[in-house]
Amino acid sequence: MNNTTPPGHPASQEAAARLGDTVQEVYARGIADQRDRLLASTPVILALFDGTGGRLLLHTPGRPPVQAPPVPDSYRLLKDLAHAPVAAFRLAASPGLSTPETRPRLTGTLIRASAGLVSAGIGPEEARAGRALLNLCLRLLAEPDGGPHAQQERTARFARACAPLLLHLVEKAAAVQVGHWAWVLDDWQERLGGSFDGVYAAANTLYVTRTKNVLFTVLAQYLGEEVIGERLFLFETPEFTTTPDRMLDLLTRIVADREIGRAFFGHGRVMDVELMGDATRTALREEMARRGRKAVLPTKAPYDSHQWPWATDPTNGTGPSTLTAVRADH
CATH class of the missing domain: 1.20.58 (Methane Monooxygenase Hydroxylase; Chain G, domain 1)
Structure with missing residues (x-):
């Protein structure tokens, strides 16, 4: 007697939904745990757009967060x-x-x-x-x-x-804003000492301000170009403003997902991108070929590229640029 439930059957759909809900529940708990571990071990700087020149917060392990003085x-x-x-x-x-x-x-x-x-x-x-x-x-x-x-x-x-x-x-406004945040980061860099070299930082942006983003660019002066995409991030949000908690959640997810990437594929940053991306490229080529069309696809950059603020140049960085290559190296 065959007890297999046919695909598309309500029971199959319910089982899949339960599996998805349970997986997401476990994942959410893991993110919360990772956030606690991150803040307990690593300094974090959050740079939030607020319409008045920005808002910077410094999270230091073992201490309450510090909010920088506002722009004049x-x-x-x-x-x-x-x-x-x-x-x-x-x-x-x-x-x-x-x-x-x-x-x-x-x-x-x-x-x-x-x-x-x-x-x-x-x-x-x-x-x-x-x-x-x-x-x-x-x-x-x-x-x-x-x-x-x-x-x-x-x-x-x-x-x-x-x-x-x-x-x-x-x-004139830019000079005031940049001068202020440079003064703040000078102070924080001195305050953190050697631990500043391991700081994580993130700025948020709306689509229209992602390029030439002020707060991200100021942070890059202090953290260095070599940590862009590694410990310095530009988060595109659906609104001009967001909350520190939301920023921390996004940052924590990146850190947590990189643990998964290293464990499963041997490279943490494969989880920084759409995991189905490489398979999608293959599927698109096949679908477009069947229609007599050439697939429109971007070039691939290495996962560990440090381009600002997104990776598109395949000559920038080293290492593999596809999930297949990462798995082959693992």
Whole structure:
């Protein structure tokens, strides 16, 4: 008598679901244990985007986490000034966005900001650039909309006029932000001494800020290019902001998965990527060939590449670049 349940049968589906749930439960417990072990043995720096220049936290074994002092207020003002023409441009370029309340409210905010620059805590050069930028915004908002062609020309002139002022303010804001975090990391590096050489660090980013990411780039100056992808990570998150707990969970998963990679395949970083990736490439080639098409696939970089912030160059790094090669070496 055959007691095998046919595939697709409700009992088979239920058994598979139970197996998956049980495996995930065990895995989650393992991650929690790994997190405790990581924080008990290794310094960890978390760099979180927060809209005001960032937030850095230092976890040191045996001590409560330390949050660094925030970026000076002048950074936020300079950045907000640089953002002002974007808002004005949007309202002028898209009349549908302008309601009886929005344009007067933005105009009033720009006027008050311009008047307050004298005592805002930024240098006279930055204050002049900021006031000039706000005046350009006010003039744009005061002009009648006109027809689509006139509107397009007006907003184009406005953007060109704003660009050098905007870039000047961005440069000043970057100097404040980078100078602050360099000061913080100087202090933490001295405080940690030799243990800084083993620190793990991670910054979070939204898709649009992943390249040239400020916090990640600052961290790279102190940890070194050779640890990118090894102990220094850039986590892409679905929102601009995230929580320290979420960052720690992501970091812990990487560390825990690398233990699994070493045990099963002889190379920890095979678990940094989609494990089915190599098999998927083979399957895609076969599927596309059956359709008379060439598979569109990226080049492969070694697992231990230190490219920033993602690995695509096969000449950067050493060692195997496919799961098959890793298994052959194991």
